[in-house]
Amino acid sequence: MKATYQKYILDFKRPSGTSRGILTQKETWFIILENEGKRGVGECGILRTLSSDDRPDFEEKLKWVCQNIHIGPQELWKNLLEFPSIQCGVEIAFLSLESHHPFELFPSEFTSGKESMEINGLVWMGEESYMKAQIEEKLKQGFRCVKLKIGAIDFEKELGLLQFIRQHFDEHSIEIRVDANGAFHPKEAIEKLNQLATYNIHSIEQPIAKNQLESMVELCEKTPIPIVLDEELIGVFSIENKRKLLERVKPHYIVLKPSLVGGFTGANEWINFADELQIGWWITSALESNIGLNAIAQWTFTLQNPMPQGLGTGGLYTNNIGCPLEIYNGRIQYNPSISWDTKAINF
Structure with missing residues (x-):
């Protein structure tokens, strides 16, 4: 078996804002496997400044993987505990290599085009007018669940955007999720949550920054x-x-x-504990290209979680990999009549 890796820079169609800053490009890495005339590809979707494997020896570890590819996916996964995006890429690459078709990793009613999954419509941070335009577009596109990134512009303006949605749609028509990406200070968080609650919010992701465990316990x-x-x-x-x-x-x-959590194996560990403790969960992409998004979407379908998933990021880039994933009426579907276009990564 032969393994190689390559870097690929994804360009955003327009700058996308989070509370950690504005994104114009997204770096990603592909692992390509070749064995007995078959090929497989996986994506290591690192998110700089956020992934725990954003470290100087990241590329060195990719080289190590390619040199030791013969030890197989399970042994590699164990040796990559501190490199979750590489764990994920290796898992996808082996699934791709071993599949009948390199991009149909989990054959199902989803990959046959018979079933689809509900997803949330993502509204990026930005000027009030831009966020409002995005909200209107998502509602027009048939999304029943919208997720707003908050914490970057004036909080009163963000409340105004929520009020704008609720003036037209109650919580039975549109589910609102918000994601603060850790933007609130622990001392002000409960007051802000009380204000948000008046708009019948479904949930808030990471209201305060990580590693403030006692404050998070109290908030929960x-x-x-x-x-x-x-x-x-x-x-x-x-x-x-x-x-x-x-x-x-x-x-x-x-x-x-x-x-970000060690591929499907790592995610399943979290899911098992969450189910045991009666904690809900859903799956979200991490701005991968369509190679990673496709694998994650197919795997997510097998979990049969009825909640809207966070898998609507495929249309963010000008130079994404052409693929059969489509978003229609607030749902993601796989259209088998559309071919993959992987020329950009020589696959």
């Missing part, structure tokens, strides 16, 4: 809105620590990005 106890852990899960590698974190904080939900 007192909050009027269900709290979702996101960044808090990043960098928690051992099974024992995963269980400890969920038992201690008792969040209402967790959101799982396979590229």
